[in-house]
Amino acid sequence: MTIAKSLADAAAQIIAAGRWLDTKGWAPATAGNYSMRLADGSFAITVSGWHKGRLTEDGVMRVDADGRSLDGKKPSAETALHMALYARFPAVNAVLHSHSPEAVGMSRAYAGAPAYTLAGHEMLKVLPGFTTHDAAFDLPIVDNSQDMADIIGALAPAMLAESPPPAYLIRGHGLYGWGRDMAEAERVIEGVEWMVAAELAEARFRESMR
Numbered sequence: 001m002t003i004a005k006s007l008a009d010a011a012a013q014i015i016a017a018g019r020w021l022d023t024k025g026w027a028p029a030t031a032g033n034y035s036m037r038l039a040d041g042s043f044a045i046t047v048s049g050w051h052k053g054r055l056t057e058d059g060v061m062r063v064d065a066d067g068r069s070l071d072g073k074k075p076s077a078e079t080a081l082h083m084a085l086y087a088r089f090p091a092v093n094a095v096l097h098s099h100s101p102e103a104v105g106m107s108r109a110y111a112g113a114p115a116y117t118l119a120g121h122e123m124l125k126v127l128p129g130f131t132t133h134d135a136a137f138d139l140p141i142v143d144n145s146q147d148m149a150d151i152i153g154a155l156a157p158a159m160l161a162e163s164p165p166p167a168y169l170i171r172g173h174g175l176y177g178w179g180r181d182m183a184e185a186e187r188v189i190e191g192v193e194w195m196v197a198a199e200l201a202e203a204r205f206r207e208s209m210r
Contacts, residue, residue, distance in 0.1 A: 002181035003039050003093050010036040010044035011060035013182045017096060018046070020186070022053025026098040026193065031174065033076035036182065037086055037093040041065070045082060048074045080148035085178055088159050092178045094185040099174035102197045107141050107171040115140050115158075116169070118195045126191035128166050128184070139192065140168040167192050 004010035014034045021027040032052045035045035042062045046052065050059040061073040067083045069075055076082075082095045110116060118124065119136035127137060142154040151170060158165055166188045167177040177188035 004036045004044065005039050007038065007044050007060070007062055008057070010038060011057045013094075014044060014046060014060050015055045015057070017182060017186060018052035018055045021096070021098055021189075022051075024098075024100070024190075024193075026100045026189075027052040028099055031099045033078050033082070033097050035079075035082045035095045038062070042070060043082070043086065045075050045079055048076050078148060081151060081176065084152045084155075084159075085176075089164075089178070091180055093180055094182040095176065095178040096185045096189050097174055097176050098189050098193060100193050100196070102200050103169060103175045103193060104172060106196055106200070107169045107173075110141065111171070113141055116196075118192070118199070121195045121198065123191045123195050123198075126187045128179070128188075129163065137165070140165055141171055142168065144170050144173045 004013065013036060017034055018027060021032065030049050030051055033046045035043055037043055042064055044060050045063055047059045047061050061075060062070040063075050063079060064070055065083060067075065067079040085092055085095055106116060115138040117136050117138050120133060122133045124130045124133055124135050124137055140155060140158040142151055145151055155168060158168065167175060169175050175189065175192060177185055177192060179185035179188055
């Protein structure tokens, strides 16, 4: 478990994550928001409106546990979603939000579904708590809302479960994933995004065989 020692430390990791996600095509336009817990009890988060593949230190700011700006900059509109995860999971130190077309498309295609099950993938083993491909992971899907309290409330059953997930999807919007450090958060995001893309590839192959 690694907590960023300073804003500069967190900014360096967040900037690197933004560039990595952008190369994947998972950070289009100004979409996405990333954060880290800081050693002093505050949090580093991306400033609203920045292209995440072009972040600099000016694009990362500090907020308190209630998501209030500590340096006069404007945080992401979804800051409350990050703060809810940090409050619920004391071991979580990094949160990422990606926007792949596959994950967004899947969440729209399965309109009304509360979750999408990923089963039998070798990639399941990158998720915390999974040690075999012979398992299943129910990825929660919640409806989008301009009111972050609606999203947090809809997620409550999954987040309060005995074995809570390390990721969730907002329908038509994108994937949230988190971890004990930035490396684990990146593994969760990449693993889930890969499994969703693999499901789509399988469906296409099966359709071609009919």
